[in-house]
Amino acid sequence: MIITNVNLVLENEVVKGSLELRDGKIASMSDTPSQVSGAYDGENGLLMPGFIELHTDNLEHYFTPRPKVDWPPFSAMSAHDTQLVGSGITTVLDAVALGDFSDEKRKTDLDLFINTVVESQRRNLTRIDHRLHLRCEVPHASTLELFERFVDYPQVQLVSLMDHAPGQRQFVDVEKYRIYYQGKHNLSDSEMAAYESKQVALSQTYSEKHRNEICRQCHQRGISTASHDDATIEHVLESKQLGMTIAEFPTTVEAAKKSHELGLKVLMGAPNVVRGGSHSGNVAAHELASLGVLDILSSDYYPISLLEGVYKLAEDERNSLTLPQAVHLVTKNPAEVLKLNDRGLISEGKRADLVLARMVDGHPLVDRVWRQGKKVF
Incomplete structure (x- = not known):
C-alpha cells in the first residue's frame, strides 16, 4: 500500500511526501505526493514510527x-x-x-x-x-x-x-513515604511505623x-x-x-x-x-x-x-x-x-510500524496506526 500527503518524521528531518509499504516493511519513500490511484491520503498529518x-x-x-x-x-x-x-x-x-x-x-x-x-x-x-x-x-x-x-x-x-524502602531512592523524604503508603494500605500510625x-x-x-x-x-x-x-x-x-x-x-x-x-x-x-x-x-x-x-x-x-x-x-x-x-x-x-x-525509524527495510497523528484543537490525536503494514487502528 501507499501512504501519501504526510509529513514523514525521519531520523534527522521532517519531509513532506509519501511512503510505500510491502510485505510488512517500508519499501520506499518519496519527497513528492504519490499519483497512484487508491493511495491512502494522510491529509497532511504527521507520520512517525510506531x-x-x-x-x-x-x-x-x-x-x-x-x-x-x-x-x-x-x-x-x-x-x-x-x-x-x-x-x-x-x-x-x-x-x-x-x-x-x-x-x-x-x-x-x-x-x-x-x-x-x-x-x-x-x-x-x-x-x-x-x-x-x-x-x-x-x-x-x-x-x-x-x-x-x-x-x-x-x-x-x-x-x-x-528498592522502595524508606529513606533512600524515590523516598529520600520519609514523610512522603508515610503519606503514600499509609494512605495506600490504610494503616494507623503505629502500624505504619512497624511497616x-x-x-x-x-x-x-x-x-x-x-x-x-x-x-x-x-x-x-x-x-x-x-x-x-x-x-x-x-x-x-x-x-x-x-x-x-x-x-x-x-x-x-x-x-x-x-x-x-x-x-x-x-x-x-x-x-x-x-x-x-x-x-x-x-x-x-x-x-x-x-x-x-x-x-x-x-x-x-x-x-x-x-x-x-x-x-x-x-x-x-x-x-x-x-x-x-x-x-x-x-x-x-x-x-x-x-x-x-x-523497528524504531522510518527507513527502507524497517518494519512498517507507523503512527499517523494530527493536531485537533491544540491537542495531538492518533488518527491511524499500522503494524507491519496492516492497519490496526
Missing part, C-alpha cells in the same frame, strides 16, 4: 478495574491492547511486579497475568507486539525465586531492579544479594537490565558496575547526568512531561531534556502521555530538541537499547 513502550503497569488496571472485581483475562488484555494501539504504541513491554506482594492480589494474579500476555501473543489475539518487563523488588525473600521462574520466557525483554521498620530490615537483608545475582543471570542471557530511582552518584556507579543499560526514573539531576555520562539511557515518565513535573516531588523530565540527558520516555501509568509528551518537548523552548529528536525518545532510542534493530 511507539515503543518499555514500562507500563496499565494491564493491572484492566485485570482489577475496581477493588474485589476480577475481569476475564483475555477481555482485560483486549481492552489494554486497544488503549495502547489507540495511543500510537506498536511494541510494549508489559511490566510485572515480582516480590512486592503487600497487595495480595498482585501475588495471586502473577501467573495469570504473565500467561495471558504469553498466550495472547502465541494465538495472535492482540493488535500490537506485547513482551514482558520483570520489575524485581529486590528487598523481598521471594524475588529471586520468582525471577528464576519467569526469566527464560522468550517474551522477557527487560528486567529492572528496584517502615520491616521494609528497612528487608532491604538490608536481601537488596544487595538479589541485585547482584539477578544482574549476573540477565547478562548470561543477554537480557537488558535497568536501575530504578537512582538518586546519588554512588547509586549510578553501582548500576554501571553491574552492567545496567537503562536508568529508570532517576530522582535527581546529578544521578541523571552521571547515568547519561556513563552510557546508561535515562528513562523518564511522559506523565512527568505532560504534568510539568514529578508527582512525588523528584526531578522534572523537562529539566533533564534541557540539560541534554533525557533519552527515553515511558508512559508508565497513562499510555496517551507518550504522544503528548513528544509534542510538548518538541515545542518547549527550554530545550533544543527538534521534533525528530523528541520522537526518538519513544521510537529509535528504546529500540536500540533493546536491540530491536528492525
Whole structure:
C-alpha cells in the first residue's frame, strides 16, 4: 500500500511526501505526493514510527478495574491492547511486579497475568507486539525465586531492579513515604511505623544479594537490565558496575547526568512531561531534556502521555530538541537499547510500524496506526 500527503518524521528531518509499504516493511519513500490511484491520503498529518513502550503497569488496571472485581483475562488484555494501539504504541513491554506482594492480589494474579500476555501473543489475539518487563523488588525473600521462574520466557525483554524502602531512592523524604503508603494500605500510625521498620530490615537483608545475582543471570542471557530511582552518584556507579543499560526514573539531576555520562539511557515518565513535573516531588523530565540527558520516555501509568509528551518537548523552548529528536525518545532510542534493530525509524527495510497523528484543537490525536503494514487502528 501507499501512504501519501504526510509529513514523514525521519531520523534527522521532517519531509513532506509519501511512503510505500510491502510485505510488512517500508519499501520506499518519496519527497513528492504519490499519483497512484487508491493511495491512502494522510491529509497532511504527521507520520512517525510506531511507539515503543518499555514500562507500563496499565494491564493491572484492566485485570482489577475496581477493588474485589476480577475481569476475564483475555477481555482485560483486549481492552489494554486497544488503549495502547489507540495511543500510537506498536511494541510494549508489559511490566510485572515480582516480590512486592503487600497487595495480595498482585501475588495471586502473577501467573495469570504473565500467561495471558504469553498466550495472547502465541494465538495472535492482540493488535500490537506485547513482551514482558520483570520489575524485581529486590528487598523481598521471594524475588529471586520468582525471577528464576519467569526469566527464560522468550517474551522477557527487560528486567529492572528496584528498592522502595524508606529513606533512600524515590523516598529520600520519609514523610512522603508515610503519606503514600499509609494512605495506600490504610494503616494507623503505629502500624505504619512497624511497616517502615520491616521494609528497612528487608532491604538490608536481601537488596544487595538479589541485585547482584539477578544482574549476573540477565547478562548470561543477554537480557537488558535497568536501575530504578537512582538518586546519588554512588547509586549510578553501582548500576554501571553491574552492567545496567537503562536508568529508570532517576530522582535527581546529578544521578541523571552521571547515568547519561556513563552510557546508561535515562528513562523518564511522559506523565512527568505532560504534568510539568514529578508527582512525588523528584526531578522534572523537562529539566533533564534541557540539560541534554533525557533519552527515553515511558508512559508508565497513562499510555496517551507518550504522544503528548513528544509534542510538548518538541515545542518547549527550554530545550533544543527538534521534533525528530523528541520522537526518538519513544521510537529509535528504546529500540536500540533493546536491540530491536528492525523497528524504531522510518527507513527502507524497517518494519512498517507507523503512527499517523494530527493536531485537533491544540491537542495531538492518533488518527491511524499500522503494524507491519496492516492497519490496526
